Amino acid sequence: MDITKKYNQKELTLSVEGRIDTITSKDLENAIDEEFGNFDSLTMDFTHVNYISSAGLRVLIVAHKKLKNEDIPFSIKNVNNTIGEIFGISCLDKILKIA
Numbered sequence: 001m002d003i004t005k006k007y008n009q010k011e012l013t014l015s016v017e018g019r020i021d022t023i024t025s026k027d028l029e030n031a032i033d034e035e036f037g038n039f040d041s042l043t044m045d046f047t048h049v050n051y052i053s054s055a056g057l058r059v060l061i062v063a064h065k066k067l068k069n070e071d072i073p074f075s076i077k078n079v080n081n082t083i084g085e086i087f088g089i090s091c092l093d094k095i096l097k098i099a
Contacts (some may be wrong), residue, residue, distance in 0.1 A: 001014055003031045021053040022053055025058070060092065
């Protein structure tokens with residue numbers, strides 16, 4: 001998995017590429033934690049994400065809770081049909097802002 005960080009002033013976009021699974025989910029969690037406090041909003045671009053496991057979903061839930069507590073907007077964009085189905089089955093599409 002590769003993660004690219006891009007700032008537009010205080011808006012951070014994390015572009016994620018590859019698989020978010022048990023092995024790589026910690027890298028995503030660390031990428032968010034490393035930047036926490038430096039951004040006013042966080043968007044994850046899932047254009048090139050082809051798989052997400054329950055470990056990856058956990059990272060998104062933890063990030064959502066942490067950011068919500070700080071009133072920091074969080075969204076995920078460019079979700080393909082496969083990942084969208086996983087969000088639907090897990091009901092995360094009701095919790096997370098999927099653009």
